[in-house]
Amino acid sequence: MRLTRFRSASAASVLVFAFALLLTLLGTGSAQAAGPAYVALGDSYSSGNGAGSYISSSGDCHRSNNAYPARWAAANSPSSFSFAACSGAVTSDVTSSQLGALNSSTGLVSISIGGNDAGFADVMTTCVIGTVDACLDRVETARTFISSTLPGRLSTVYGAIRARAPNARVVVMGYPRMYIEPSWWCIGIGETKREAINDAADLLNSVISARAAAHGFRFGDVRTTFDGHELCSGDDWLHDLSTTVWESYHPTALGHGSGYLPVLNAND
Numbered sequence: 264m265r266l267t268r269f270r271s272a273s274a275a276s277v278l279v280f281a282f283a284l285l286l287t288l289l290g291t292g293s294a295q296a297a298g299p300a301y302v303a304l305g306d307s308y309s310s311g312n313g314a315g316s317y318i319s320s321s322g323d324c325h326r327s328n329n330a331y332p333a334r335w336a337a338a339n340s341p342s343s344f345s346f347a348a349c350s351g352a353v354t355s356d357v358t359s360s361q362l363g364a365l366n367s368s369t370g371l372v373s374i375s376i377g378g379n380d381a382g383f384a385d386v387m388t389t390c391v392i393g394t395v396d397a398c399l400d401r402v403e404t405a406r407t408f409i410s411s412t413l414p415g416r417l418s419t420v421y422g423a424i425r426a427r428a429p430n431a432r433v434v435v436m437g438y439p440r441m442y443i444e445p446s447w448w449c450i451g452i453g454e455t456k457r458e459a460i461n462d463a464a465d466l467l468n469s470v471i472s473a474r475a476a477a478h479g480f481r482f483g484d485v486r487t488t489f490d491g492h493e494l495c496s497g498d499d500w501l502h503d504l505s506t507t508v509w510e511s512y513h514p515t516a517l518g519h520g521s522g523y524l525p526v527l528n529a530n531d
Contacts, residue, residue: 298339299370302347302428303332304361308375308438308523309348313502313513324349325509329516331436331523332373335531341371350509353379354416358423365427371531372428373483375436376420377413377471381405386463387441387512390456391504402459409467417474425478434530435475435482436523437468439489439501441512449495451504457495483526492522 303309311317311327318326326346327333336344345364349356354376365372386405390398424433441464442449442457449457464486472482492500500518505511514522 298341299432300343300368301332301336301339301341301371301373302345302364302369302431303336304357304372304374304424305348305376305436306352306379307348307350307509307513308378309373309436310346310350310352311348311519312350313505313510314516314519316516318346321346321349323351327516327519329519331519331527334520334524335373335527339531348375351379352376354420357420362423362427365424365431367428367430369428369431372424372431372433373436373527374420374424374433375438377409377417377467378438380413380416381409381463381467383512386460390460391452395453395455398456399459402463405463406466409463409470413467413470414474417471418478421474421478421480432531433475433478433480434527435471435480436526437471437482437484437486438464439485439514439518439522440464440493441501443491443493443496446495481530483523483530485522485526488522488525489518492518 307325309330309332310321310324311330311333312325314327314329316328318328326348332346332348347361347364349361352361357374357376382401382405386401389401393401421433421435424431440461442461444458444461446454446457468484468486472484475482489500492498494501494503500515500522502510502513502515
């Protein structure tokens with residue numbers, strides 16, 4: 264009888280221990296299922312201009328539920344998600360108003376920035392409505408800025424991000440080329456202008472990539488995913504001149520979902 268009771272007690276103890284262990288493992292699994300705290304910074308190419316389904320509370324920042332940061336957060340269930348990217352942002356806007364959510368617990372940061380510093384909107388306006396000479400002059404001004412001034416501005420932003428989020432993986436997202444090449448026809452803009460705009464985009468990406476690498480950040484090159492889907496491709500993932508002016512020359516919802524999101528996924 265005593266032996267039977269001892270065996271019963273032992274069996275009960277084993278069951279209790281096994282149940283407790285199972286709960287512990289399940290708890291650990293739940294904690295691991297939550298993704299890292301994610302902060303999305305940057306300009307309109309991150310906020311989602313052109314992607315539709317805008318978040319009303321974001322106002323003129325035009326943050327979209329279809330933008331790649333929101334899509335990544337929906338798919339990965341981060342422990343927290345701060346969507347700070349804003350239409351029209353330049354590097355100084357990031358350092359002055361977008362870094363508040365960063366801290367030592369931040370696990371992932373994404374950012375696209377630099378295009379507005381270089382005068383992206385003015386370049387496109389000049390090249391679309393101006394003469395070839397006016398376009399080339401404006402592009403050359405942008406190229407000079409990108410080579411001489413932008414690297415320092417990017418370093419300031421990247422340094423501030425690292426100081427506030429020392430443990431985060433930072434993915435610096437680039438910009439697509441605007442026009443497919445070669446293209447034998449493209450309504451409203453000639454080949455010389457298109458090539459100048461694309462070459463400037465390549466220079467911008469090169470400078471951004473170099474500064475990102477210097478800070479130990481990853482560079483997300485979206486030119487690869489947008490290849491064949493630029494303007495005048497017939498399968499565009501970018502808006503041409505739009506009736507909603509601020510959506511012009513920005514990625515569509517498909518551009519965010521198929522152009523940007525896979526690149527972030529590959530680097531997160």
